[in-house]
Amino acid sequence: MNLAAPRWWQLAAYGLPGLPLAMAALPVYVQVAAYYHQLHGTELALLGWVMFAARLLDTLQDPCIGYLIDRLRHVKRWLLAGALLLGAAFAALWQAPTALLAPALWLAIMLCLAYSAHSLLNITYLAWGSRLPAQAGHGTAPLLSATAWREGWGLLGLIIGSTVPATILSQSPAQVAYRMGWYSLAFAVLLGLAVLALLTLAPPWPATAQATPHWRGVARQIWANQNFRRLLLPYLLNSCAVALPATLALFFISDQLQAAGLAGLFLGSYFVAAAAGLPLWTRLARRYGALACWRGGMLLAIASFAGTALLGPGDVWQYELICIAAGTALGADLAMPSVLAARAIPAEQAAAAYFGVLTLLGKLALALSGLSLPLLAMLGYQPGQSSPAGQLALPLVYAVLPCALKLLALLTLHRADSEPVPQLRSTA
CATH class of the missing domain: 1.20.1250.20 (MFS general substrate transporter like domains)
Incomplete structure (x- = not known):
């Protein structure tokens, strides 16, 4: 028996995490290097190597994370854990404790944590939406609508992530860390609300009928x-x-x-x-x-x-x-x-x-x-x-x-x- 087709508000709830995920991605990719050079005096060459190494790790780990997600039994708990880790790591990126660690080392650690948490959330999120047609049995309409909601929220997140941090970084250096802290707090609140909406209002997590085989x-x-x-x-x-x-x-x-x-x-x-x-x-x-x-x-x-x-x-x-x-x-x-x-x-x-x-x-x-x-x-x-x-x-x-x-x-x-x-x- 086919399940009832998802309502528009369920698909909107599914799409909502696209907003904070995009909000986090753009500043990390574009603005964090300028931030560490401007506020902490980190050399551009060193920043380049740190960013390249972290991005390389981020790229290579995605298939492994996808395989692990397929084998998870309590995926909702991991989503909540990933959201907590991403919120904390994103905030920590902009608050480097220079008295304890070199800024470049702090940046490397926080980038690895933020990238890993973002990948965990994003891959789980994409896999969740991909099974909506199979769940509902109503052709491709649920998949297309869910994708439109996800990408629409994501584009709003890109607009916010491309304007607000850039405006903050263009202001007085003495206020940048403080204001990025408030931006990080707003991001964490939005991320938490979006994940809760996904877990409680969206169509349920699409479990597969068969066990996931070995990675080979x-x-x-x-x-x-x-x-x-x-x-x-x-x-x-x-x-x-x-x-x-x-x-x-x-x-x-x-x-x-x-x-x-x-x-x-x-x-x-x-x-x-x-x-x-x-x-x-x-x-x-x-x-x-x-x-x-x-x-x-x-x-x-x-x-x-x-x-x-x-x-x-x-x-x-x-x-x-x-x-x-x-x-x-x-x-x-x-x-x-x-x-x-x-x-x-x-x-x-x-x-x-x-x-x-x-x-x-x-x-x-x-x-x-x-x-x-x-x-x-x-x-x-x-x-x-x-x-x-x-x-x-x-x-x-x-x-x-x-x-x-x-x-x-x-x-x-x-x-x-x-x-x-x-x-x-x-x-x-």
């Missing part, structure tokens, strides 16, 4: 799943195409457009457009399928972003239109891959290990995007300095290379469809 068996299951495996290369290429301009956006706005004061407007409109586009992509996916919508989003991203390399000083309204169009395309990138992955996982297999692989690829894309900075330096670009080589290198790496990667992702996704990949249509 799980690895063989994933590798043997051709529908899932064919999504991996397009997902990695597309993630790199998204991460690369995100890494270089502030440099492009400042040096190419010479409009550093409008950076907040551009980034805000990008994320708001993505949030506004999510309901549209969800409706289109119910009618045409998630695979077709992901392709459409890629085409829109390429068409809107291709002309960015031609922009120069003062072309702010043209860039604003590009941000809106590219942000709209981002809605498809955020929602459709996880929907396709969920539909590719057999109902009798545990899902967390699969999503551990996906999150590994997403974090690998973030790590690879960091290589764009030494690449630009090698091509002659120096931030704040104008030279013919730099003026050519920055738009090439910021705009042309992501479009090429996005096109490769689109082509490999087309090739992946040579054998059936589930087309998602609502039967509700």
